[in-house]
Amino acid sequence: MYTRRRRRYFVLMTVCLVLFVSAWGVVRLWSVPLAIAMCLVAAAIPPIAAFAANRREPDDRWWDER
Template sequence: MYARRRRRYFTLMAICLVLFISAWAFVRLWSVPAAIGMCVVAMVLPPLAVIVGNRREPDDHWWDEPPPPSDRHSS
């Protein structure tokens, strides 16, 4: 379950790096607007990767915390 989330996160971040590096390494030689578009897409991917990486799966239980103890004292 954790490996699946981590794999999705790193996949999205790898796509981000590939887009950014390829945009300014060789795509800009043919089309500057396409390179800028690729960078805009790469700019949106890191926040999306964080959301996807922290999304709760149906079989996750690490968010299930016991309720806090009551602070009320019986008098």
């Protein structure tokens, strides 16, 4: 149950870190505007990851208020 959400969160945060590191470690040598764009995309990922990690799954029981 929690494994899917946890995996989804860690995948998104890994993508975020890869974008940041590759933007300033490699891409900035060829294109600074592209590196900045990659960082802007990476900055938008953590809130999306938080939403994805807290999204209700059909088999979640702890969301039920009954």
